[in-house]
Amino acid sequence: MVFKGQFVIIKFIERFRVLIWNWRQPLTVVPKNLNGVVSDLFIWRASNEWETYFELLDVVSLFEDSQSLNFVDIKIFNKSGFEVLQKKITLNKNSRQLINISNLISEEWGNVGTFAVFHSKNPTVVKELGSNIAERGYVSYTHKNSLIRSYVHGNLDAVTKMDDGKIELLGGASFLQRKYNLQYKFSNDAVHEIALVNPTNKQKKITFQVVSFEKGKVVDSKLIQLKPAACEIFKIKTGELDGVRLIIKSRLVMARPLIFSTKNFNLNVFHG
């Protein structure tokens, strides 16, 4: 039986339900400092099998001319989110500079971690628009000396560098537990690994669940505690007849993973 105002009530309930998930839970917070420069937390992999590269572009000079050369500060973090290296690199205007991030990595830091690339300043016109310059550019990887690099772009404004050089994580946290259901089928003909970063300033409990497409049931699961700026690589268990999919449960507003699929020397890398 339909009563007067039923649809208004239904709409109100739906709006309230969505509000619970959105209220004071941004994907990323706005840097407090208008001079602040922002970067994603990119994944580095360095080992006998993996190399990581980054395309350095002078993003500042895309916006304004200057007499002096601009630079970037690269900050490298280990798997647990601790800063292990800072390196300043001068940029060439309006040109490409490909750097081998793996060459900067010391063996004692392990074989996976994150890095951020901070430009030397926030251009005047960007500041006047109330915006912050962001480095969400192009990482590439080789696997087992593959002949070409596989590129993937950054996504998140995960971290900002303040005037005193300290960094602040910008990732948004959720009040309620969320599921990120990767809309991808992991097939049995390759090895699949996913990498996830915690861009928030608090430790987060993360659950990876692998679900069979055929049975609709969880066939593998892993629970971890991920520190701020830390990252984790999780290998997807395959072998199911019709392939599997991945669910990431967490209190991150969006737990978007990076996916590495390898088959012998071949590599496909992409983000969710």
Add this chain to the structure above:
Amino acid sequence: MSFYPVLNAPNVKGWVGVCNFSPNNWEKYSRVAKFVNVTYPSKGFWITKNIGKLPYGKYKKVSHQELSEFIPGNTLALISLTLTIPAEVSKSLPKLNTDKTTIPNSRATLGLSSKVFQTSYQGELDPFPSQGTLLSFAPFLQFDNNVKNFLLLINLEESAENRSGKVKVYDANKDCLKGEFQIFNNSINVIPLDELSFMEQELPLFVSKDMASIPLYFSTTEDGSYMSLEHTHPPASLVVHGKRWDAQKFLKNRWFSKVNL
């Protein structure tokens, strides 16, 4: 909700992988079987055909081969997942009756397969305004005798009427024109990049005042053993917060002026 284009590039086969489940657990999403459709332009109209139904929770791969029986040649094929079947013939892109999510957007796997392996990205395609423009800084070229580099410019507009324009390629540092190519709306325009003779430190700049597009860069060894596929960010992604779209407008005006476009 968006469309999912079947990609097209030399010596590889394009495909789309769609999933009928929500990318999150909190935005509204109908837990029912959905129609899988293909939409393509033909003689000034959009033609839509239903090619199956996907149960909730399942995955379907649609390849260019299976569409080739009724979609000619390199015509842009757009896959969609809907609650009702869109109109079979329309002057404008059909409005899709389906669920829309935002954090994240509902995406499909857009892939290219060689005989050896595959490359893909998670994406979707929404129509650009017909007055849109393109500015893309592209540090993706890879240099080896055995490697080929291509730009796949993907355009989609509401109207199915054909039109063409030009994309120009510059060295961003010298503002010198390296090449010019004709491009078409509602198409995946394949542009070979190796003939432009860029050096490793040079930054290619692609501009068009005639139409906006997704600039997708595809590199492959000749035998398809190794591949890379990624798109550049729109200029607005170089900044966060504030008036991002004004920042994009500023960048486009600045660089169009630099190259006298």
